[in-house]
Amino acid sequence: MGKNKFIATGMNDYGIPKQIKISPHSPKEEFELLSREVEEKFRDEGVEREDIEEAIKWARKK
Structure with missing residues (x-):
């Protein structure tokens, strides 16, 4: 995977x-990798394109 970095988080005088x-x-490569993973998972679980489109329509109504 990539390199590990640390950031300081916390409140007041304490840094964690x-x-x-x-x-x-690159962000484009990350999106393509994630897109492939999601596509494979949907295929494995039997999710159809119509199911996704219906879910998107439902979410936009909310």
């Missing part, structure tokens, strides 16, 4: 280090 992962991929 939090580890974050930096991806070696």
Whole structure:
């Protein structure tokens, strides 16, 4: 995976280090990888395109 970096989080005078992962991929590459993973998961679970379109319409109404 990518390099690990730390940022300081916390409140008032206290800083708490939090580890974050930096991806070696560009944002476009990250999106394509994620898109493939989601597509495979939907295919494995039998989700059809119509199901997704219906869910999007439902979410936009809310």
